[in-house]
Amino acid sequence: MKKIIKNGLIVTASDTYRGDLLIENGVIASIGQQFDETNCEVIDAKGHYIFPGGIDPHTHLDMPFGGTITKDDFETGTIAAAFGGTTTVIDFCLTNKGEPLKNAIKTWHEKAKSKASIDYSFHLMIGEMTDAVLDELPTVIDEEGITSFKVFMAYKNVLQADDETLFRTLVAAKDLGALVMVHAENGDVIDYLTKQALEQGNTDPIYHALTRPPEIEGEATGRASQFTGLANSQLYVVHVSCAQAVEEIAKARKQGINVWGETCPQYLALDQTYLEKPNFEGAKYVWSPPLREKWHQDALWNALRNGDLQTLGSDQCSFDFEGQKELGRGDFTKIPNGGPMIEDRLTILFSEGVKKGRITLNQFVDITSTRIAKLFGLHPKKGTISVGADADLIIFDPNVERTISVKTHHMAVDYNAFEGMNVTGEPISVLCRGEFVVKDKKYVGKQGYGQYLKRAKYNSTLENERNKQVTI
Ligand SMILES: NC(=O)NCCC(=O)O
Ligand SMILES: [Zn+2]
Numbered sequence: 387m388k389k390i391i392k393n394g395l396i397v398t399a400s401d402t403y404r405g406d407l408l409i410e411n412g413v414i415a416s417i418g419q420q421f422d423e424t425n426c427e428v429i430d431a432k433g434h435y436i437f438p439g440g441i442d443p444h445t446h447l448d449m450p451f452g453g454t455i456t457k458d459d460f461e462t463g464t465i466a467a468a469f470g471g472t473t474t475v476i477d478f479c480l481t482n483k484g485e486p487l488k489n490a491i492k493t494w495h496e497k498a499k500s501k502a503s504i505d506y507s508f509h510l511m512i513g514e515m516t517d518a519v520l521d522e523l524p525t526v527i528d529e530e531g532i533t534s535f536k537v538f539m540a541y542k543n544v545l546q547a548d549d550e551t552l553f554r555t556l557v558a559a560k561d562l563g564a565l566v567m568v569h570a571e572n573g574d575v576i577d578y579l580t581k582q583a584l585e586q587g588n589t590d591p592i593y594h595a596l597t598r599p600p601e602i603e604g605e606a607t608g609r610a611s612q613f614t615g616l617a618n619s620q621l622y623v624v625h626v627s628c629a630q631a632v633e634e635i636a637k638a639r640k641q642g643i644n645v646w647g648e649t650c651p652q653y654l655a656l657d658q659t660y661l662e663k664p665n666f667e668g669a670k671y672v673w674s675p676p677l678r679e680k681w682h683q684d685a686l687w688n689a690l691r692n693g694d695l696q697t698l699g700s701d702q703c704s705f706d707f708e709g710q711k712e713l714g715r716g717d718f719t720k721i722p723n724g725g726p727m728i729e730d731r732l733t734i735l736f737s738e739g740v741k742k743g744r745i746t747l748n749q750f751v752d753i754t755s756t757r758i759a760k761l762f763g764l765h766p767k768k769g770t771i772s773v774g775a776d777a778d779l780i781i782f783d784p785n786v787e788r789t790i791s792v793k794t795h796h797m798a799v800d801y802n803a804f805e806g807m808n809v810t811g812e813p814i815s816v817l818c819r820g821e822f823v824v825k826d827k828k829y830v831g832k833q834g835y836g837q838y839l840k841r842a843k844y845n846s847t848l849e850n851e852r853n854k855q856v857t858i
């Protein structure tokens with residue numbers, strides 16, 4: 387059945403206007419006013435914003451990590467994402483050194499298929515660049531539509547790749563039209579500092595932050611950025627947490643290097659003191675890079691506002707406090723790294739960003755959806771409200787006030803990192819390809835409805851054009 391969403395305020399990355407949407411066959415068929423309502427389901431969005439569905443470019447669902455498996459999988463994770471206004475997730479497919487890439491991709495398809503309630507796609511981890519890996523990459527791009535590769539510069543002896551692999555990946559990506567993503571921290575220095583801390587009997591969660599100082603995130607970000615310039619390639623730095631990393635990205639961009647930066651809600655709203663919570667509760671806030679001293683938040687907000695950082699990912703990687711985070715009692719290096727963020731990504735940015743005047747409404751849409759769609763080859767089907775685009779939409783109440791809590795969230799995990807935080811704004815209904823996933827704050831979606839998205843290659847022309855973002 388056709389749908390009409392009327393009386394809402396439509397917000398895109400560039401415009402804000404009153405208009406009605408006619409939805410047919412899963413796409414936006416027309417934008418106008420006073421459509422004929424015969425045989426249509428009519429949704430009155432008076433007093434609400436209509437945003438393009440959020441795209442989360444950074445999730446870890448059903449991922450083995452730190453001796454355990456993330457609590458949220460593609461079932462619970464995508465439902466929680468939808469409640470938070472996200473209609474597409476791009477998850478990280480982990481690979482094992484020496485194994486064909488296609489095996490890892492098959493495993494990730496099995497994890498997601500028939501579980502996801504919203505659309506999904508994959509990035510592919512490159513752990514070691516060998517000739518066999520190089521040979522497989524064209525197939526990964528052409529047949530799987532995976533056009534972004536992830537290199538970890540940290541997690542020594544687990545996920546970390548060496549500089550040769552990073553550089554060879556950048557060179558290959560340039561030729562193949564892929565975007566290289568990096569976890570930018572210096573894993574070797576972290577390894578030294580953590581061993582030293584344990585030797586000195588410093589085992590509490592706070593030492594996770596103290597052994598991963600911002601300087602080594604800045605150093606790795608600068609190294610990856612300059613490699614990118616040398617290779618004339620393109621780079622996306624995930625989960626930027628500190629001023630030093632922002633500075634390196636800004637410097638590289640001024641040099642004309644194609645570097646893009648993502649931050650996450652946790653770095654905008656929480657700080658390092660959370661790791662000092664008593665009774666081992668600091669473990670709930672252990673992820674990498676770590677939470678920073680509060681002053682770094684200003685650098686992140688400024689960068690989102692002036693365009694030095696362009697996107698917000700959740701880095702959803704949830705572990706229960708009980709039974710999972712507790713694995714690291716007495717040794718902070720054994721606390722599984724990661725937090726539950728998929729559901730609150732848009733709300734934190736709206737409440738702390740738009741409502742507090744740090745970013746505009748249009749920047750909010752760009753940062754949570756449009757820019758991500760463009761960078762990762764999903765635009766214009768995804769990431770905007772225009773005729774022919776998928777009807778991935780959020781009907782958003784900008785004025786409702788509420789308190790974030792584990793008691794009301796939809797993630798499977800036993801705590802919420804933003805527990806007790808008062809926020810303004812909430813998605814009321816969320817549609818993916820024209821079908822409600824959340825309607826009037828209730829889940830009405832279907833497991834398995836989510837489709838796998840093959841993505842287009844990195845488009846430098848599109849991105850350079852978008853680079854001319856308006857600064858407020
Ligand atoms: N961020 C984190 O601590 N866990 C997920 C893996 C990663 O992104 O580094
Ligand atoms: Zn990471």
Ligand SMILES: [Zn+2]
Binds near residue numbers: 444446701702703
């Ligand atoms: Zn991550």
